[in-house]
Amino acid sequence: MVxxxxxxxxxxxxxxxxxxxxxxxxxxxxxxxxWCEEPAHFIIHLKGERVVEADIRIGFNFRGMEKAMEARTxxxxxxxxxxxxxxxxxxHQNIYVRVVERLAGIEDQISERARLIRMFSCEAERIHSHMxxxxxxxxxxxxxxxxxxxxxxxxxxxxxxxxxxxxxxxxALMLPGGVKRDLPKEKIDRTRPKLNxxxxxxxxxxxxxxxxxxxxxxxxxxxxxxxNDAKKTTPNGPTGRASGLPFDIRKSYPYELYDxxxxxxxxxxxxDILATTLVRLDETLESLQMCNQILDKLETADGELLAxxxxxxxxxxxxxxAEAPRGEDVxxxxxxxxxxxxxxxxxxxxxxxxxxTLKRMDGEYIADMPVxxxxxxxxxxxxxxxxxxxxxTGEKMIIGQDEFAHKAIKAKKYNRPFF
Amino acid sequence: xxxxxxxxxxxxxxxxxxxxxxxxxxxxxxxxxxxDIRTIPVIIEDRCILCGxxxxxCPTNCLEIEKDDKENGMIWILTPQxxxxxxxxxxxxxxxxxxxxxxxxxxxxxYNVRQDxxxxxxxxxxxxxxxxxxxxxxxxxxxxxxxxxxxxxxxN
Numbered sequence: 263m264v265x266x267x268x269x270x271x272x273x274x275x276x277x278x279x280x281x282x283x284x285x286x287x288x289x290x291x292x293x294x295x296x297w298c299e300e301p302a303h304f305i306i307h308l309k310g311e312r313v314v315e316a317d318i319r320i321g322f323n324f325r326g327m328e329k330a331m332e333a334r335t336x337x338x339x340x341x342x343x344x345x346x347x348x349x350x351x352x353x354h355q356n357i358y359v360r361v362v363e364r365l366a367g368i369e370d371q372i373s374e375r376a377r378l379i380r381m382f383s384c385e386a387e388r389i390h391s392h393m394x395x396x397x398x399x400x401x402x403x404x405x406x407x408x409x410x411x412x413x414x415x416x417x418x419x420x421x422x423x424x425x426x427x428x429x430x431x432x433x434a435l436m437l438p439g440g441v442k443r444d445l446p447k448e449k450i451d452r453t454r455p456k457l458n459x460x461x462x463x464x465x466x467x468x469x470x471x472x473x474x475x476x477x478x479x480x481x482x483x484x485x486x487x488x489x490n491d492a493k494k495t496t497p498n499g500p501t502g503r504a505s506g507l508p509f510d511i512r513k514s515y516p517y518e519l520y521d522x523x524x525x526x527x528x529x530x531x532x533x534d535i536l537a538t539t540l541v542r543l544d545e546t547l548e549s550l551q552m553c554n555q556i557l558d559k560l561e562t563a564d565g566e567l568l569a570x571x572x573x574x575x576x577x578x579x580x581x582x583x584a585e586a587p588r589g590e591d592v593x594x595x596x597x598x599x600x601x602x603x604x605x606x607x608x609x610x611x612x613x614x615x616x617x618x619t620l621k622r623m624d625g626e627y628i629a630d631m632p633v634x635x636x637x638x639x640x641x642x643x644x645x646x647x648x649x650x651x652x653x654x655t656g657e658k659m660i661i662g663q664d665e666f667a668h669k670a671i672k673a674k675k676y677n678r679p680f681f
Numbered sequence: 682x683x684x685x686x687x688x689x690x691x692x693x694x695x696x697x698x699x700x701x702x703x704x705x706x707x708x709x710x711x712x713x714x715x716x717d718i719r720t721i722p723v724i725i726e727d728r729c730i731l732c733g734x735x736x737x738x739c740p741t742n743c744l745e746i747e748k749d750d751k752e753n754g755m756i757w758i759l760t761p762q763x764x765x766x767x768x769x770x771x772x773x774x775x776x777x778x779x780x781x782x783x784x785x786x787x788x789x790x791x792y793n794v795r796q797d798x799x800x801x802x803x804x805x806x807x808x809x810x811x812x813x814x815x816x817x818x819x820x821x822x823x824x825x826x827x828x829x830x831x832x833x834x835x836x837n
Contacts, residue, residue, distance in 0.1 A: 337737075340740075341764070428716075
């Protein structure tokens with residue numbers, strides 16, 4: 263097989279002087295633009311109405327979170343880490359507590375009940391994230407009725423999350439060693455009819471996306487990412503699953519108690535935006551079904567909710583991952599024997615999906631851009647990692663993970679400033 | 682023909698129905714805040730032993746402590762900096778922290794990040810004059826910083 267070489271997508275000249283050959287118009291979208299809820303800068307090179315190549319610049323929402331974590335203790339960071347992302351906060355906290363538990367060596371002391379409550383929190387989050395996404399997708403395609411329908415029904419799952427945790431989007435139920443709060447029987451009884459109600463509503467949403475011609479024509483055969491392209495650009499999560507890469511962390515490397523539940527892996531092979539939508543719709547139904555199973559199990563499961571974790575974590579390192587609503591989320595923590603982390607690294611799923619989405623745009627109409635850009639559920643608050651600006655020359659530099667780790671370790675070792 | 686009949690039926694049904702949307706204040710009455718809502722902490726004075734655990738685990742460092750021994754000391758809070766996570770309640774060894782669940786008093790917060798200090802607990806010799814003096818000091822300190830910022834903004 264002949265290896266196809268990809269040109270570097272990250273071009274440096276802003277005036278378009280190194281644009282791809284054949285392009286006659288250059289369109290700049292963002293970082294402040296009515297389409298963008300999140301700051302990203304897209305550069306789209308056009309030939310007439312067709313896209314020749316697209317480019318992205320990120321780094322407008324850098325918050326220095328990983329460095330801030332090194333200054334706080336492991337216990338304080340439990341409440342900082344859910345703020346990494348606006349909407350998938352529970353899954354970030356889940357991976358973090360698993361890293362801490364493994365480093366502290368109390369992984370086997372976590373009770374079944376605590377694990378089930380954690381799973382319920384993660385699945386509820388997946389449901390509301392997916393419902394939010396297909397509402398906004400319909401809005402971008404010009405079908406605002408669907409936006410209102412899906413966001414109205416999303417309130418049902420938001421009410422459930424609020425009922426079990428006290429907060430709407432940031433449940434923060436998990437702690438190293440277990441969970442903070444129990445899910446008592448009255449709340450389970452209150453939750454069940456709501457979930458069954460929501461299943462019927464999501465089935466109706468699916469019917470709308472499959473049967474309604476006005477939305478289907480905007481999504482079908484648009485932005486096709488074939489399986490071969492998907493293998494080269496390595497998307498993860500629902501973006502990959504729509505292109506025939508049946509890969510889900512919950513199935514392939516089960517964490518918590520996902521291997522004890524009865525559920526199907528959803529994947530499509532078409533690779534267009536409609537397939538991405540259907541993956542998410544089917545996954546919502548699958549998650550709702552899993553939530554019902556978890557509630558059944560919670561009635562009999564018992565055990566201590568919280569195991570004791572000492573504030574000082576013994577030296578070691580651990581790499582954990584989980585399936586966030588957008589894809590594979592990876593955390594890597596290094597402990598040095600004190601109560602603070604030596605280094606903590608987060609890789610959020612959106613970063614892995616950017617290249618595949620840029621590949622999707624090649625040869626498409628400019629009118630389809632909003633839908634394609636939305637397809638991977640962009641989230642830049644958790645994607646942006648580091649940017650260094652030289653204050654004398656104004657030069658900007660984005661450094662990678664290895665380089666950063668190298669610099670951080672050297673700075674600590676020789677007790678000198680980081681830059 | 683059938684389609685037209687269905688559409689007419691829908692139209693008539695929608696005409697007969699009342700408005701779907703409700704007034705915001707009416708909705709608030711119907712949907713009270715959840716029973717597990719987390720807001721700012723309140724310390725029960727009799728139980729507190731001034732161990733400083735809440736100060737150590739606070740992710741935003743909004744709590745501060747000053748003490749002589751178990752009986753004499755005080756803890757104060759910078760209210761706008763608190764992100765209502767409830768971490769202090771979880772880790773308190775004596776169950777002395779209770780999270781305020783009355784939204785009427787605690788949801789009304791301010792953005793004055795430099796001056797809104799409040800005393801959570803003051804015990805023994807720190808009670809009364811000393812506690813009041815500390816809070817006044819802190820508020821004056823914040824006021825100075827605000828003045829500096831104002832100068833910087835106006836360019837003088």
